[in-house]
Amino acid sequence: xxxxxxxxxxxxxxxxxxxxxxxxxxxxxxxxxxxxxxxxxxxxxxxxxxxxxxxxxxxxxxxxxxxxxxxxxxxxxxxxxxxxxxxxxxxxxxxxxxxxxxxxxxxxxxxxxxxxxxxxxxxxxxxxxxxxxxxxxxxxxxxxxxxxxxxxxxxxxxxxxxxxxxxxxxxxxxxxxxxxxxxxxxxxxxxxxxxxxxxxxxxxxxxxxxxxxxxxxxxxxxxxxxxxxxxxxxxxxxxxxxxxxxxxxxxxxxxxxxxxxxxxxxxxxxxxxxxxxxxxxxxxxxxxxxxxxxxxxxxxxxxxxxxxxxxxxxxxxxxxxxxxxxxxxxxxxxxxxxxxxxxxxxxxxxxxxxxxxxxxxxxxxxxxxxxxxxxxxxxxxxxxxxxxxxxxxxxxxxxxxxxxxxxxxxxxxxxxxxxxxxxxxxxxxxxxx
Amino acid sequence: xxxxxxxxxxxxxxxxxxxxxxxxxxxxxxxxxxxxxxxxxxxxxxxxxxxxxxxxxxxxxxxxxxxxxxxxxxxxxxxxxxxxxxxxxxxxxxxxxxxxxxxxxxxxxxxxxxxxxxxxxxxxxxxxxxxxxxxxxxxxxxxxxxxxxxxxxxxxxxxxx
Numbered sequence: 171x172x173x174x175x176x177x178x179x180x181x182x183x184x185x186x187x188x189x190x191x192x193x194x195x196x197x198x199x200x201x202x203x204x205x206x207x208x209x210x211x212x213x214x215x216x217x218x219x220x221x222x223x224x225x226x227x228x229x230x231x232x233x234x235x236x237x238x239x240x241x242x243x244x245x246x247x248x249x250x251x252x253x254x255x256x257x258x259x260x261x262x263x264x265x266x267x268x269x270x271x272x273x274x275x276x277x278x279x280x281x282x283x284x285x286x287x288x289x290x291x292x293x294x295x296x297x298x299x300x301x302x303x304x305x306x307x308x309x310x311x312x313x314x315x316x317x318x319x320x321x322x323x324x325x326x327x328x329x330x331x332x333x334x335x336x337x338x339x340x341x342x343x344x345x346x347x348x349x350x351x352x353x354x355x356x357x358x359x360x361x362x363x364x365x366x367x368x369x370x371x372x373x374x375x376x377x378x379x380x381x382x383x384x385x386x387x388x389x390x391x392x393x394x395x396x397x398x399x400x401x402x403x404x405x406x407x408x409x410x411x412x413x414x415x416x417x418x419x420x421x422x423x424x425x426x427x428x429x430x431x432x433x434x435x436x437x438x439x440x441x442x443x444x445x446x447x448x449x450x451x452x453x454x455x456x457x458x459x460x461x462x463x464x465x466x467x468x469x470x471x472x473x474x475x476x477x478x479x480x481x482x483x484x485x486x487x488x489x490x491x492x493x494x495x496x497x498x499x500x501x502x503x504x505x506x507x508x509x510x511x512x513x514x515x516x517x518x519x520x521x522x523x524x525x526x527x528x529x530x531x532x533x534x535x536x537x538x539x540x541x542x543x544x545x546x547x548x549x550x551x552x553x554x555x556x557x558x559x560x561x562x563x564x565x566x567x568x569x570x571x572x573x574x575x576x577x578x579x580x581x582x583x584x585x586x587x588x589x590x591x592x593x594x595x596x597x598x599x600x601x602x603x
Numbered sequence: 604x605x606x607x608x609x610x611x612x613x614x615x616x617x618x619x620x621x622x623x624x625x626x627x628x629x630x631x632x633x634x635x636x637x638x639x640x641x642x643x644x645x646x647x648x649x650x651x652x653x654x655x656x657x658x659x660x661x662x663x664x665x666x667x668x669x670x671x672x673x674x675x676x677x678x679x680x681x682x683x684x685x686x687x688x689x690x691x692x693x694x695x696x697x698x699x700x701x702x703x704x705x706x707x708x709x710x711x712x713x714x715x716x717x718x719x720x721x722x723x724x725x726x727x728x729x730x731x732x733x734x735x736x737x738x739x740x741x742x743x744x745x746x747x748x749x750x751x752x753x754x755x756x757x758x759x760x761x762x763x764x
Contacts, residue, residue: 191681192696193674200703219707220714224658224736230650233657236626237633413637416653420633445623450673453664457674508675 173209177472180205184465194511195457202464209471218467226460230416231337236452237419238328241426242284243444243451248430250397251280251293257390259301260382267369267376269305270315271362273298277319278358279394281326282401283426286451287546291320291554295561305379309564314572315365317558321543321580325354327405328422330455331510331542333415335535337459338517343415344408345598349532350539352593353583357543360579368575400425409602455510462514469518479523489527493588496520497541504545509553513542533587536594540584547573547580604755611752614745615666622663629656648728655725658735662742666749690757697754701747708743711736 171179180201187197199219207215226232245251258272258279265271273294280290294316302312324331327347336343369376403425404418413421430436436444469475482492499520503512517538524534546554555569587593629652636649668674681689715736723732 187699188677189680190692190696191676191678192699193669193676195674196696196700196703199707200699203703203706216706216710217714220710220736223707223711224714224739227661227739228654228658228732228735230654230657233629233653236657236660237630240626240630417633417637420630421637423630424634442623445626446619448626449619449622449660449664450668450671453661453668454673454675456661457665457668507677511675 173472174474174477176205176209177469177474180208180468180472181474188507194508195454195461198458198465198515199461202461202466202468205468206464206471209468219464222463222467223460226463227456230414232456232459234333234343234415234419235330235455236448237416237423238333239286239330239451239455240444240448241328241419241423242286242289243448244423244426244430244436244441245280245283245397246286246289246293247440247444247447248426248433248436250283250393250426250430250435251276251290252297253390253393254279254397255294255297255301257387257394259379260387260390263305263379264381265366266373266378267311267365269298269302269307269379270311270365270369270376273302273315274319274358274361274365278322278326278355279397281323281354283328283397283422284323286330287320287323288553288557289320290323291317291557292561294319295558299558299562302376306374306377308375308572309562310568310572311365311368311375312572313558313562313564313569314574314576315361316562317552317554317569318547318573318576318580319361320554320557321546322354322358324539324543324546325350325357325536327351327401328419329539330451331513331539332535334455334459334510334514335517335538338514339521339531339535341531341535342602344411345532345602346535347405347408348597348602349536349594351597353536353540353587356586356593357579357583360582361576364575364579396429397426400429458511458514462518465515466518475519475522478519479526482523483526489529490588492527493524493529493537496524497537497584500538500541501545501548504542505548509542509545512545513538530591530595532598533591533594536587537584540580540587544577544580544584547577604759608752608756611666611745611748612670615670615749618663618742618745619667622660625656625663626660629653629660648725648730651725651728651730655730655732655735659738662739665742666745669746669749670752690760693757694754697750697757700750701754704743704746704750708740708747711740711743715740 184197184201188194203215203219206218255272255276258275259269262268262272262275277290277294284290299312299316323329327350329350332346332350333343336346400422404422407413408415408418500516503516521534525531546552555566558569559566632649633653636646639645681692684692715733718736719733724730
C-alpha cells in the first residue's frame with residue numbers, strides 16, 4: 171500500500187480512537203508512533219517517541235504557555251474581573267443594555283491579562299449575570315453575552331491559541347499578538363452595538379440600571395488602569411524585543427501577583443490554587459503539542475500534506491473558496507473534537523496549503539483563531555455555553571438563543587478580516603517589523 | 604484497592620507540588636534575570652534553567668491532570684453507548700493509555716541513558732540533560748499507575764454490577 175494510503179487509514183483510525191473517549195493527546199501519540207513504526211521501523215518509532223516528547227517539553231518557546239496561564243489564573247482567583255466589571259457598570263449601566271455592554275468592556279479589559287476562554291465566561295457568569303438579573307435583564311441576553319464574551323480571549327493577547335499557532339507554524343508570537351488586537355476590539359465593538367441595538371428595539375431585554383455620579387465613576391478607574399498598564403508592558407516589551415515571550419509571561423504573572431498581594435486580594439492559598447489550575451491547563455495543552463509532534467512526524471513520512479496541497483492547488487478553484495472550505499473543516503472538526511486539539515492536529519496539514527495560496531501567515535493565524543472563537547460557542551461541544559449553564563443553571567436552549575445574535579458579529583468579523591487583511595496586518599506591520 | 608488508589612493519588616499530588624514549585628521558580632528567576640539584565644548583570648544560564656524546568660513542570664503535572672480527568676477527550680459518543688459497551692470501551696482505552704505511557708517511560712529511560720553516554724549538557728551551565736529525561740520517564744510510569752487505578756475502578760464496577 172502507498173504511503174498516502176497508510177496515512178489516510180491511520181488518520182481514519184485516529185478519528186475512530188477519538189470517538190472511543192480516549193484522551194486526544196494519547197490517541198495522537200499512539201497513532202503517530204504506530205504509523206511511523208509501520209512505514210519506517212519499530213526501533214526508529216520508539217526513538218522518535220522519546221525524542222519528540224523530550225524536545226516538546228524541554229522547549230524554551232513552549233515555556234511561555236504555563237507562565238501566561240499562571241498570570242490569567244492569578245487574575246482570575248484574585249477577583250480582578252469583579253473590579254473591572256464594577257468600573258464598566260458605573261460608566262455604562264444607565265444606557266439601554268448597559269450592564270451587558272459593561273460585561274463586554276470588563277471582559278475585554280480582563281482578557282488583556284487572562285487568556286482563558288472558559289475562565290472569562292465562568293467569572294462573568296458569577297459576577298455579571300446576578301447583577302443583570304437584579305435589574306430585570308432577560309436571561310437570554312445576560313447568559314448569551316457572558317457565554318460569547320469569553321471568545322475574545324482567543325484574539326486579544328495573551329492568547330494561548332495564538333501562542334500555539336506561532337509555535338506550530340514558526341511565526342513571531344509578538345506579531346501574532348499585535349495582529350489579534352484590532353479584530354478582538356472590533357468583535358467587542360460589534361458585541362456592544364448588537365446589545366445596544368437589540369435593547370433599543372426591545373427595551374425589556376436590558377433595562378437601564380442606576381446612574382452613578384462622576385465622582386463614583388472616577389474612583390473605580392484605578393482598578394482598571396493597573397491591568398491595562400501590565401498589558402502594555404507585555405506588548406511593548408515584546409514589540410521592542412526587550413524580552414522574549416517567556417519573559418513577558420513571567421513578568422506578567424509576577425506583576426499581577428504583586429498587584430494582587432498589594433491589594434490584599436490574593437493570599438497564599440489563592441496563589442497555590444492559581445498554580446494548581448495553571449498546571450492543569452498547561453499540562454493538557456503541552457501534552458497535546460508533544461504527542462502532535464509524534465503524529466506530525468508520521469504525517470510527514472506519509473506525504474499526505476504534499477499530496478493534499480498539490481491536489482488542492484491543481485483544482486483551479488478560487489483561493490477564497492479553498493480558504494472557506496479549510497475553515498469549514500476547522501469549524502466542523504473543532505466542534506466535534508475540541509477546538510484547540512483540532513487546531514493542533516489540522517494546522518500542520520492545512521497551513522502549507524494556505525501559505526502556498528499566497529495568504530499572509532498572520533492572516534491565517536487570526537482566521538484560525540476566529541474559527542476557534544466560533545467553535546467554542548456552537549454545538550455540540552460549546553465549552554463557554556456549558557460553563558455558563560453550570561454556573562447560572564439556565565437551560566442551554568435559552569443560552570443558545572442569546573448566543574446566536576453575537577455569533578453573527580463573529581462571522582461578520584471573519585468576512586471583514588478576509589476582505590480587508592489590513593485589520594490584521596496594520597498593527598504588526600506598523601509597530602514590529 | 605483503596606490503599607493502592609490512595610497511594611497513587613498521594614504520589615500524583617507530591618509530583619504536582621514539585622511542578623508548582625518549579626513553575627514559581629521559573630517565574631522568579633526569569634523576572635530577576637530581566638531586572639538584572641537592565642543593570643548589566645544578567646543571571647547566566649537562565650534560558651537553560653527555564654526550558655529544563657519547563658519539562659519538569661509539565662512532566663510532573665501529567666499524573667494529577669490525568670487523575671482529575673483534565674486531558675481533553677470526546678465523550679459524547681461514549682456517553683451514548685449501552686452501559687456494558689461503554690465499560691468495555693473504557694477498559695480498552697485505559698489499556699491503550701497504559702501501553703502508550705509504559706513504552707514512553709521505557710524509551711525515555713533509554714533516551715536518558717543515550718544522553719548520559721553522549722555527555723549531552725547545556726551550553727552555558729553544562730547542566731546534564733539525562734536526569735530530565737529520567738524524571739520524564741518516571742512521570743510516564745506514574746501516569747501508567749494512574750491509568751491502572753482508573754482501569755481497576757472500571758473493572759470493579761463491572762464486577763459489582
